[in-house]
Amino acid sequence: MEASSKERLQELAQFLRTRRARIRPEQAGLPGDGRRRTPGLRRGEVAMLAGISADWYTWLEQARPIQVSAQVLESLSRALELDSDERKHLFLLALQQLPADSALPENSVPPLLQAFLDGQGTNPAYVTDPRLNIVAWNKAASTIYGDYERMSPRERNSLWRTFTSPYVREMLRENWENHARHRLAHFRANYGQFPGDPWWMELIGDLSRASAEFREWWPMHDVLNGPEGRKINHHPTAGRLVFDQISFLVSDAPHLTVTINLPANEDDTPSKLARLLSGEA
Known part of the structure; x- marks a missing residue:
């Protein structure tokens, strides 16, 4: 076994032991006999609560290289009463990947984050969720x-809008294909966490019927994350606008991504934006 894998399994074993030790039998609905030498649940009790064999759970705490399924990890998460951060940590240690939640977190945007977007002034800024829905924005965006x-919720999905909106296609013009492929690859990377989820399957089916390009490119399985970099827009009033794009995750809501388009010093973009937002354009 590689040293890194051995270290990861040992970390998993220690994590399970510490989570087990903090739960009192009464807390888990088990009788407390008062004769325990160490605090918390016994291994067999955790196994019983999770619906797995005691031997199998013992092997986990012994850092043995055994295969573990997401279903078993979910059962252990419930038995050990893990919070969302601990559950993610368990999945990363055991499977080296985050849990694939069928239900996404609520997309409510904290007031401080909305204030941050509004404070960007003439920099178009918005927030997207893993489905690429735009869930918050500022006036410039x-x-x-x-x-x-x-817009309807479907129209605020940036993938749907990229492939179906004449406005977006005209605004991007010669850059539309690069933008659409990048957006699709980002969507495909996120979809890897939710394969078979009804919401994703419905959107994929609708886009397959609505867009010939989507039908052609979706089977290619291109995956990509990160911002697009330089972005050129052709606004119907302000004309050609050039942006440099930056994106980052929100630390206390890591399922949300903030994207800010910074006006480049090309084609008088900053001045055009200022006039457009002031109503002069």
């Missing part, structure tokens, strides 16, 4: 990319 407030 709505002015450049469309009135999100009036």
